[in-house]
Amino acid sequence: MGVATTLCVSLLLGMCVSTLAETHSLYYIYSALNKDVALPGIYEFTALGLLDDREIDYYNSKEQMKIPKQDWMKEKMEDEYWVKGTQSRKSKEQWFRVNVGILMERMRHNDSDLHVLQWRHGCEIDDSSGAVKFVRGIDEYSYDGSEFLSFDDQNMRWIAPVPEATPTKQKWDDVAILNQYTKGYLEKECVDWLVKFMDYGKQTLRKHSPPEVHAFAKKCSSDSNKLTLTCMATGFYPKDVVMSVRKYSTSLPEHLLKSSGVRPNDDGTYQLRKSVEIPEDDKANYDCYVSHISLPGPIIKEWDGQCYDCTSQNVLSFVLGALSAVLVVIVVCVVLKKKNIICAGDPQTSSDPVSYIEVPTENGKTPMNGNGVHG
Incomplete structure (x- = not known):
């Protein structure tokens, strides 16, 4: 934890x-x-x-x-x-x-x-x-x-x-x-x-869930001469995780990567994806390095060097399957994305801290309105 x-x-x-x-x-x-x-x-x-x-x-x-x-x-x-x-x-x-x-x-x-x-x-x-x-x-x-x-x-x-x-x-x-x-x-x-x-x-x-790690590539949507190589870890809990995309066992700088950030799955676990664009003919050895508290040692998942067409059925099914757990979150965030709204709810139990802003009353006054009841 x-x-x-x-x-x-x-x-x-x-x-x-x-x-x-x-x-x-x-x-x-x-x-x-x-x-x-x-x-x-x-x-x-x-x-x-x-x-x-x-x-x-x-x-x-x-x-x-x-x-x-x-x-x-x-x-x-x-x-x-x-x-x-x-x-x-x-x-x-x-x-x-x-x-x-x-x-x-x-x-x-x-x-x-x-x-x-x-x-x-x-x-x-x-x-x-x-x-x-x-x-x-x-x-x-x-x-x-x-x-x-x-x-x-x-x-x-x-x-x-x-x-x-x-x-x-x-x-x-x-x-x-x-x-x-x-x-x-x-x-x-x-x-x-x-x-x-x-x-x-x-x-x-106390139940820790280890991540499943995948490495895959597809054609880059913005450059036909490049591939988008993605490392994905999913199903892990707690949410703290270390992920690196590596080339010849050397971690690529974070500023070269696109990260999804840690996102919730609908079963209480989390997922994280990091991607990098590489030349289509790049023959280097790439792998995904993932460390998590649930693991006795890091997982190193090598990319098999295969490229799948973006529209091929097998990749589409793979990606949709991997992301199906967070579709509801994505829908909410798309609706609120315009304003960068936090996608979340609220906490309490029996003594939430006091909160007040001016609350108009029937007589036109604006007293403080406090609620010190937890949850």
Whole structure:
């Protein structure tokens, strides 16, 4: 589990050693759209809890129920937890609906386009020494995929990277108890929930899945004299992985590669692809080097030197089969790609950190609207 610190001993030899710290994380992500996009699996409001990148609970504006996504969450958490969690999610859904509108007015936007407000908060710990050590806490808001407001945990203040966020920053910073609460949640309450969940789900969370590694090439779409050589690793968990595309056992520089980034499969595992363009008549020996915590040693998959036509049935079937697990994610990201929106949900349990933006009331005043209920 956790974050992989990659110590590249020698790029010339293509050798990397991974030092894996026992780092664990608990994050909640809320996403609200200004309107329904009428696409399967995409809702006006979603909330998602992630423990070490595994989904543990979920809520959307259609079903309006906070539900467990892990068997151990269903077994360990009492019914009252899910009832209160559902009430909290409904409250946050209303808060987001109001504040999406407020931010659209502030940004001088209208309903003719899609707009998204997101909130992500949570914490990370390191227990490699046998004792729990707080690593960092995050509480941040984004609007249309760009950072809007974030909490500086060390200095207990809000950071406004855009002028439109300054009024909210000033209002929140003027309430000392709010910033004290936020810091306390990130460093103490969130950590307590994280440790509790780690204990409840320890059997499942300890399961590591090794990657399957493939090396294949097809004609380059932009240059008929070149091939696109791809290394693909899929089915691995946790998501930290080291991948190199190598020529004669020497790692190619990362700036020459195109990377998909680590993407989720629908079974809780992950996949990663890296590609490089090479001359069609290149006779060099290429391979894919993959290192993962689940492996006793790195996997080195040699490219067989074969080129498959881009439209041939065998390659099409291979690629579609490999990517079928992330089609839903791709659909969501295509819809939101225009604005670089994060494709995710939100976390909580029974004490999410406080969040406020101006919320109009019937009498026209704009008080703070806080919700300190976890999940």
